Amino acid sequence: MGTHVIKMPDIGEGIAEVELSQWHVKVGDLVVEDQVLADVMTDKAMVDIPSPVHGKVIALGGQPGEVMAVGSVLISIEVEGAGNLKESAAPAAVKEAPVAPKVEVAVESKPAAAAAPRPAAVCQGPMVAREASERPLASPAVRKHALDLGIQLRLVRGTGPAGRVLHEDLETYLAQGQSNASAPAAAAYAQRNDEEQIQVIGMRRKIAQRMQDATQRAAHFSYVEEIDVTAIEELRAHLNEKHGASRGKLTLLPFLVRALVVALRDFPQMNARYDDEAQVITRLGAVHVGVATQSDVGLMVPVVRHAEARSLWDSAAEISRLANAARNGKASRDELSGSTITLTSLGALGGIVSTPVLNLPEVAIVGVNKIVERPMVVKGQVVIRKMMNLSSSFDHRVVDGMDAALFIQAIRGLLEQPATLFVE
Structure with missing residues (x-):
């Protein structure tokens, strides 16, 4: 067995460092060639980093939110045979999703066809209680949809990034609400003392x-x-x-x-x-x-x-x-x-x-x-x-x-x- 060490690639445009936005693998995962390993963000674009080899992840070079220099170790993969013992840069020809300069942006990550599907967030119940003053994350279109449906948005569990409520969450809430019509209404008014910390990274x-x-x-x-x-x-x-x-x-x-x-x-x-x-x-x-x-x-x-x-x-x-x-x-x-x-x-x-x-x-x-x-x-x-x-x-x-x-x-x-x- 050998080790293939992948360095942070040179994205181009004179960029010396990038932010590690998200890992799509963890230590112990088996990966295949072209499977997306991580997302990194430059000042202009979110970039997918694919694997150049088949193998098993044995080490990750950073944590989401960490700013990494171009050329630093990104990930180590155990491969069959002697492997490529010298460190190599991840492929630079990666798919990028554009970032609107100076304003908020959204991106798309494209999973490799051969890779296992990424786990989707699952709603764990028909409702989630928030404080009355808490404003859940949601787009104006989702807020309007909730208003039309007569749904209190603060009761809906969001499965989007940072807990953002999506259109499908409203449908899930309605469906589960109908199937749990006999659930005690008092659950929506139960006291809560839990806290959630959301790291401000990436987008x-x-x-x-x-x-x-x-x-x-x-x-x-x-x-x-x-x-x-x-x-x-x-x-x-x-x-x-x-x-x-x-x-x-x-x-x-x-x-x-x-x-x-x-x-x-x-x-x-x-x-x-x-x-x-x-x-x-x-x-x-x-x-x-x-x-x-x-x-x-x-x-x-x-x-x-x-x-x-x-x-x-x-x-x-x-x-x-x-x-x-x-x-x-x-x-x-x-x-x-x-x-x-x-x-x-x-x-x-x-x-x-x-x-x-x-x-x-x-x-x-x-x-x-x-x-x-x-x-x-x-x-x-x-x-x-x-x-x-x-x-x-x-x-x-x-x-x-x-x-x-x-x-x-x-x-x-x-x-x-x-x-x-x-x-x-």
Whole structure:
């Protein structure tokens, strides 16, 4: 028998160290060639490390969360025969799942076909009691689904990363709730004194670092404007009725993208990146709109490139394609980088106001709140109108308050008079 020692590979791009995010094997496991051994995270991507040999794991070189130098010992595998006694680097040509720069990201790990399936988290009961003040991890879509089903989310056991509640957890909760209808309701109100510690590593560490970096480096300020979206909602409904079957349904997002494009013609300082180390502002003619997209494992920001050259339906199709790719972990690195301004929306859960964090090195982010019907005074008459707030943040090192207000008011004017979106 021999030992094959695998070193941390050189991922490229001048990276000297990476974070060990997750092991997919343990000491004593039998592994086969191309089986995924571990996930490591660079500043730009999550990378799968496959095994170059068949054998038995005899030693692991680090713990999840540990930052390891390129070339350090990653794992030792016992192999048949003499083995490769000299240390070798793990294959560098590994599959990587892209990480959106500066913002939260999600990734996909691809298990090898020959490897044993990874154990899935199993729900251990129909409910899990949390403190009333505890907010369980879940995406806005899952929260909306739970609300529609009449489920208290704090009672649902989450099987996603860090205990995140997934859509399938809601279905499991419902199914088990029906089969355990006779269980005492008092279980939901039982006192609890247990604690759980969750290590901040991998994706969550990158999210924390980037959000902290953004708030420390940029001089954030926010501006909120109220917009009457009655007319544009009527236009959207009309276009969907007339062209939805042949061209696809339009959401409000393509109209917002179009409004950004038109408004930026008069406010080019918003479509910019600021290199605070070089003290250089780069204004861009191309409008690459980052559209914040929630997934079950975090916020991703796929980029609609050259939005200035897209029609409503072209933008809608691209937003839908990128959102699906991001949620499924299929978005490429190019699709998750290079934005010049970001649009963020929580849809129906958007609340009244928010203070979005800048997607550095960008200098502006436009946040969309939910649409609500309210009585408004129009030409001396009280009428019901559809109203929506835009909650936007800017980098005060680059953008003056007056310019930010005028920019958002320009978007307001375009949305309230939707014909102006298409007048050249």
